[in-house]
Amino acid sequence: MRTSIATVCLSGTLTDKLHAAADAGFDGVEVFEPDLIASPSSPEEIVALAARLGLSLDLYQPFRDAEGVSEEEFVRVLHRARSKFALMQRLGIDTMLVCSNVGTATVDDDEVSASQLRRLGDAAAAAGVRLAYEALAWGRYVDDYRRSWRIVELADHDAVGLCLDSFHILSRGHDPAEIEEIPGSKIFFLQLADAPALTMDVLSWSRHHRLFPGEGAFDLGAFVGHVLRTGYDGPLSLEVFNDVFRQTDVVRTARQARRSLTWLEDLVETRRLPAVAEPAGFDFVEVRAEDTGEADVLLGQLGFTFRGRHRSKDARLWTEGPARVVCNEQHARNQSPSLAAVGFEVADPAVSAARARALQAPTVYRRTLANEQELPAFRAPDGTEVFLGPVSSGDAAWVPEFDGGQEPTPPLLTGIDHVNLAEPWQCFDEAVLFYSSVLGLTPAASQEIAAPNGLVRSQVVRSASGSCRLALNVAPLAWDQAGGFPQHVAFSTDDVAAVARRAVDRGLVPLAIPTNYYDDLMARFDLSSSEVEAMAELGLLHDRDATGDFTHFYTATVGGVFFEVVQRRGGYDGYGAPNAGVRLAAQHRRPR
Numbered sequence: 001m002r003t004s005i006a007t008v009c010l011s012g013t014l015t016d017k018l019h020a021a022a023d024a025g026f027d028g029v030e031v032f033e034p035d036l037i038a039s040p041s042s043p044e045e046i047v048a049l050a051a052r053l054g055l056s057l058d059l060y061q062p063f064r065d066a067e068g069v070s071e072e073e074f075v076r077v078l079h080r081a082r083s084k085f086a087l088m089q090r091l092g093i094d095t096m097l098v099c100s101n102v103g104t105a106t107v108d109d110d111e112v113s114a115s116q117l118r119r120l121g122d123a124a125a126a127a128g129v130r131l132a133y134e135a136l137a138w139g140r141y142v143d144d145y146r147r148s149w150r151i152v153e154l155a156d157h158d159a160v161g162l163c164l165d166s167f168h169i170l171s172r173g174h175d176p177a178e179i180e181e182i183p184g185s186k187i188f189f190l191q192l193a194d195a196p197a198l199t200m201d202v203l204s205w206s207r208h209h210r211l212f213p214g215e216g217a218f219d220l221g222a223f224v225g226h227v228l229r230t231g232y233d234g235p236l237s238l239e240v241f242n243d244v245f246r247q248t249d250v251v252r253t254a255r256q257a258r259r260s261l262t263w264l265e266d267l268v269e270t271r272r273l274p275a276v277a278e279p280a281g282f283d284f285v286e287v288r289a290e291d292t293g294e295a296d297v298l299l300g301q302l303g304f305t306f307r308g309r310h311r312s313k314d315a316r317l318w319t320e321g322p323a324r325v326v327c328n329e330q331h332a333r334n335q336s337p338s339l340a341a342v343g344f345e346v347a348d349p350a351v352s353a354a355r356a357r358a359l360q361a362p363t364v365y366r367r368t369l370a371n372e373q374e375l376p377a378f379r380a381p382d383g384t385e386v387f388l389g390p391v392s393s394g395d396a397a398w399v400p401e402f403d404g405g406q407e408p409t410p411p412l413l414t415g416i417d418h419v420n421l422a423e424p425w426q427c428f429d430e431a432v433l434f435y436s437s438v439l440g441l442t443p444a445a446s447q448e449i450a451a452p453n454g455l456v457r458s459q460v461v462r463s464a465s466g467s468c469r470l471a472l473n474v475a476p477l478a479w480d481q482a483g484g485f486p487q488h489v490a491f492s493t494d495d496v497a498a499v500a501r502r503a504v505d506r507g508l509v510p511l512a513i514p515t516n517y518y519d520d521l522m523a524r525f526d527l528s529s530s531e532v533e534a535m536a537e538l539g540l541l542h543d544r545d546a547t548g549d550f551t552h553f554y555t556a557t558v559g560g561v562f563f564e565v566v567q568r569r570g571g572y573d574g575y576g577a578p579n580a581g582v583r584l585a586a587q588h589r590r591p592r
């Protein structure tokens with residue numbers, strides 16, 4: 001299918017936007033009128049630039065407050081429309097988007113709106129252009145696509161059709177299945193936007209919080225399916241009003257936008273992307289620093305076995321059961337410890353890598369010597385290096401590349417439960433799309449956690465089985481001054497108290513949890529004071545829900561990394577959210 005993007009989605013000047021759209025591989029753009037009006041380039045110069053970039057100009061938009069008006073007002077509408085039709089001729093654009101009236105409508109009557117659209121259609125046809133009528137979710141009288149379709153049917157004019165915009169339909173909860181009753185030839189244009197599930201007025205939701213498909217809560221796959229079954233054969237066009245994308249790098253946003261359409265086309269149409277199952281689990285995590293020593297100490301205290309040094313790289317491996325941590329000092333001069341890479345076990349790394357490339361994920365190159373396993377790797381929007389390895393039972397195939405270490409002992413840890421990543425604020429939505437589209441993880445609902453210095457927005461992307469869970473966090477800006485929001489790896493166990501006891505015996509000082517927290521635990525749960533005292537001694541935190549419970553503890557932070565150990569019981573599927581604020585406050589008291 002042809003792809004298009006509204007210039008309003010992107011930052012910069014109109015020419016910046018055209019360059020970025022072409023660079024990302026879009027076929028065309030919707031020209032958003034304010035971008036043209038503010039541009040020093042003449043319409044002819046814009047046409048020439050678009051032609052040089054191989055972009056078509058697919059839509060001129062928006063034309064506001066056109067119907068449902070008094071006849072006196074309609075005279076002015078016609079005057080305005082004729083001058084825009086002349087402009088469209090100069091731009092070589094054949095379709096104009098006409099929004100349902102939000103400002104000047106005084107007549108709530110389908111016949112009146114239809115008659116006015118019909119007369120606008122006559123003027124449009126005379127200029128060789130056509131009109132795509134769009135019901136805005138906050139239109140004064142017309143705020144439902146079914147009503148806009150009735151009006152277009154009544155107008156009964158070859159130059160008057162519909163524009164369907166997923167946001168206006170799905171934000172209002174209107175059933176998109178009825179789109180299939182509209183003939184595809186009367187759908188002149190299709191605009192696509194996703195959005196997070198928010199409870200707020202629909203105008204603000206639309207103007208500030210739209211997202212690219214796959215980044216929000218709407219079912220765009222089903223939506224586009226309904227539209228395609230009408231026979232619609234125009235472009236899939238993105239129209240995303242978003243406060244972040246207005247200020248972030250235009251080239252990067254355009255690529256993110258194009259990735260979202262690649263993902264969506266694959267869902268609805270041809271299944272062109274190599275199909276992958278969700279990851280089976282984590283292969284490894286990597287801590288990188290000029291000197292990872294403090295992390296090595298924590299891992300030893302948590303019970304990890306030192307398995308040796310890498311044959312050809314400045315890296316050490318620690319394992320405890322299937323949990324593997326690489327401490328990498330290669331090419332890390334002046335870096336304090338950070339979580340640099342996460343390896344995933346996938347059914348077929350070559351297929352997963354082909355999918356990642358098709359989704360324009362940037363490749364990470366690492367030197368691999370003969371006899372070393374080559375794992376394909378890609379850079380996530382947040383900078384994390386994502387490695388794709390085969391599913392292993394026991395040690396991964398690359399483990400023997402490390403030697404000079406000890407034999408592993410019977411493990412208390414059962415694996416990596418989740419990895420918690422810090423997302424630069426401008427990368428968050430892109431990261432959700434990356435991890436879900438490239439790896440096949442599924443986004444869960446997002447949460448907010450109150451830290452002493454601001455709200456942390458947190459969203460989990462995970463495999464359905466729970467074998468792979470990533471928590472993506474946007475930290476308040478204050479953390480940047482404090483050296484960055486710490487990232488962490490949570491290991492799973494069936495006996496968290498035993499792991500904590502062993503760690504404390506080996507010198508670990510767990511993150512200190514206040515007495516007030518334990519008083520509250522006793523108030524909320526049926527726990528005796530001796531049980532709670534035992535927990536306090538080991539820094540254990542606790543949570544419960546209807547299905548089970550969760551006990552966990554945290555290490556101190558080294559550089560930008562700390563570790564957590566968690567024990568899930570019953571069907572508990574969360575992450576101890578009520579405890580996250582307590583943890584953040586404790587970390588805030590201990591500046592690194």
Ligand SMILES: O=C(O)c1ccc(O)c(O)c1
Binds near residue numbers: 206
């Ligand atoms: O927010 C608006 O005004 C607006 C304008 C044009 C559109 O296509 C749209 O969906 C919204």
Ligand SMILES: [Mg+2]
Binds near residue numbers: 134165191239
């Ligand atoms: Mg729209």
